[in-house]
Amino acid sequence: DDAADGEVQDEADVKADETIDESGLLISASPDASVTFLFTEPVGAGETLELVAGRVTKFLIGFANRGEKDFTVHFSHTSFRYPMDFSYHVQNFTAARYQRTVAPKQEATFDFALIPNEAFIGRPLGLVVEVHYSDADNVPYVSTAFNQTVNIIEDESVFNAESAFLIVTGIGFVILLLLLGQHLLSRFTRKQPQRVRQYQETGTGKSGDLDFEWIPKELTSEKKSPKMGSPRQRKPQKTN
């Protein structure tokens, strides 16, 4: 790797505490600044290095000024990196702007929260948290607060809709089976007396039940219709 040849230097060659800004300058941590890091959510993530997908991950960044000059903390930048090659950014989170001045012998705490995407479940990812700050002479510095591989795990603690529906369906199925079983058992074990049919629908066969009162009287009074015969036989009847 001869930099004098004019070839572009690979970012992967840069040590953990150093980054290259857009102008190509190497920015490193200030020896007067001490940066600490603590996961507050999920509890114990600092030891297990496991983040829960879909749930909020919170952490605190402590910044201590051990020098003689003021430091101004501008922002923190959090990103997920490809664990085999930390120069490959998988996801960049929005930088958290702080813009706070930390006087000499003073300390400040900053926080950031992120939600790991559920697409990363079961995958190791490099989590890198950088703090960007400058001193009173506007010299920029970058400190790496956290730089380790974390595992993204599935959220198993909470109620999720899928399992709830499965449980409800299961309960319904069990109840259905019980009802079916009870029905079959009662059919085979008990001799049921034959039910006596009290009434059977016979349609309009018996006309006694019919209520013709709504029809005007003159229409319902039965008239014997004349016997149908040949017109020849009828004629003499009329003349008589």
Add this chain to the structure above:
Amino acid sequence: EDAEFVTKPVLNTARLLVSKQSHSQYAVENMDYVIQYDIFNIGDQPAVQVVLDDRNSFPTQSFEIVKGLLQVRWERIAPGENVTHSITLRPRNYGVFNYTAAAASYFPNENAKEVRVVYSTAPGEGYIYRLKDYERRFSSKIGVWIVYLLIAGATIFFPYFLWNTIQNKYPSTTVRKQK
């Protein structure tokens, strides 16, 4: 395998991280607003005489303290331990408010002479809602339901009333079966 033998560097000092966050989703004038402070000692020595002071953030002309103290003192916070403190406030008026950092002072170990100051996280600018606006969005809206019931009831009971008066004036003339 090497990673397992890596131990934390000896700091020989306490280091405190102070977080300040609100537990209420909305700040509303004359309604309770809960602020929680967490102090974590991530050093390897106990922090002695820790005093948390947040009197600058909540001036009494804009906030009424319902419960809790804005200045608290812990004699000792052992390494790896954390303490939580919360206060309940009531904003006196509405508008944009800047929630600034609280300050905590401590001695970084048992024999330390020099006090250290650590500033907490700052929730930043937030909006304190007007009580009227808040209730317009989140109250139970009983008045709206009563008006709704009155209107809905009118459309049901007025036709019933008409039907009833007709029914009384002209009693039913249905023909019964004569048997």
